[in-house]
Amino acid sequence: MSAPSLETARHPERLRRVVIEPLSRVEGHGKVTLLLDEHGQVEQARLHIVEFRAFEKFIQGRPYWEVPVMVQRLCGICPVSHHLAACKALDQVVGATLTPTAEKIRRLMHYGQILQSHALHFFHLSSPDLLFGFDSDIARRNIVGVAAEYPDIARQGVLLRRYGQEVIRHTAGKRIHGTGSVPGGVNKSLTHDERDVLLADAYQMIAWSRDAVRLVRRLFEQNLELYRRFATFPTSTLNLVRADGALDLYHGGLRARDASGHTLFDHADYDHYWERIAEDVKAWSYMKFPYLKALGGDAGWYRVGPLTRVTQCDFIPTPLAERERRDFLAFDDGRAAVATLGFHWARMIEMLHAAEAIKDLLHDDDLFGTDLMAGGRREARGVGVLEAPRGTLIHHYRVDEHDQVVRANLIVATTHNNQAMNVAIREVARRYLDGRQLTEGLLNHIEVAVRAFDPCLSCATHAVGRMPLSVDLVEPDGRVVDTLRRG
């Protein structure tokens, strides 16, 4: 499939420019630019990443054993995902096959991360749009508004998030900058007291997660036409699956399918991911554009993340989440499973799966084991891949004989989804903005499309005084004719 139009206008110098910067409720520094002709028709729409992160340079030259801690500073939202992906890559460098205790502690940590990240995204970032409407009163369209009108939902979101953080704290050693996972294993197992504390709330988390899945379903049912069509487009997909085809967020082989559902490769060893995936660059964005080599640079873009994982796995290996997955796939003759807003439904199914997986792991006595570390023949290269909350995360390191990292390559979920997000905003621009007077509510439609992917565009910089949103409408001669501001 080739990318739709609206990526590049033929005569941009003649067009009006609208800039949405920064995107609100999106992590990091992103902006959207729209170029409009004299009739208000959208001629070009682009999602830009305006910060160059230089991840790889940050890591080069460091001793490899520092990397699992250092990479957590790349992202304040999913540090555990970077922590674990780095460890998986460096397991290969130290030649380790994990002990059962080490693998299960890491899995527990990972599912805690999935739970807390999905809870934050749905309850705090997306539910205001979904519960009140994309162009509802902006003064109400926020988490305070949700808390006022849906107090139980807001409270559950906070407590689900907190529970995931507690799972992380008990497995990683502390809430942030955890050191629990190390190349070759883990440095602590779980105590019985820690298990009991977590288990005491595990069933409540499952119940609330299940309620959240049902809530998204009701939202679809109440506004079916909007949810079916909004920012929806055909796309190829990429995700990890377990050897038996099950959803597995910690480990597996790569599966890719084209937009018609034809499997391009399955259970592919991620150790040589570069034989399957290449990265393109475009002059207007710092973020690369990965593509599936089997389809080529123009047609090979794809989508990762919850919607891909839930629809492209063969089954979910926990019963409640599997039942919800089947309902999701069957709903509206399968249309929800290909809709961009289906991300939210799939995300809540994964949150339910994470809650169930945590409960199951807490009943596994391997968590209390003392055999924590493994080793083997030292290697110069390691690749670690897992399914982070936002999608497939790749860490790739080369380590020299002095134990220093000499090369690093990271492909994060938001990079995988770069082109898909661009296509989403073009669909929205074409459907909702063409020829209309721009309002904050209409422009929020663009943000709703981006937020469905839950992008993490930049990482872990936060300072007081940095969150305004301004939209400037600029004539071709640079004259600002209209300004819309939040904040």
Add this chain to the structure above:
Amino acid sequence: MPSRPGSVLVLAVGNPSRGDDAVGPLLAERLVAAGLPGVEVLIDFQLQVEHALDLEHRERVVFVDACVDADAPVVVRRVFAGGHFAHTSHALAPAQVLDTYRRVTGREPPPAWLLGVRAERFALGDGLSPAATHGCDAAWPRLVELCTR
């Protein structure tokens, strides 16, 4: 919940690897080393909704953060529940954490202050700017005062 929370909570925010964003964690580490009685210190990259639950049973809360709109090297502001939630990204402002506490618990949050250190650069791998280094030194006695008043 912590089993024995201090009566004063210091919530320091920032990423130690991003230039002046490190001022919160640096001041927090100094505070931990000082070992002031009745003071608990939490460090995180960003403020999030669950931090509202850390406010339980506190007499006072002090947020410590880098500040890009400060009109002095160090600013101390009283913080009240509220804030412009519509502009949030994945991170909350201190006022929003207080408001989340009020919404979740149904009670008024403890009195809170923001100690801000003027900051200017945030690139990954950067060290502290001279201005932020100076600001940290100037902020230290203010932080101790806020914790012990």
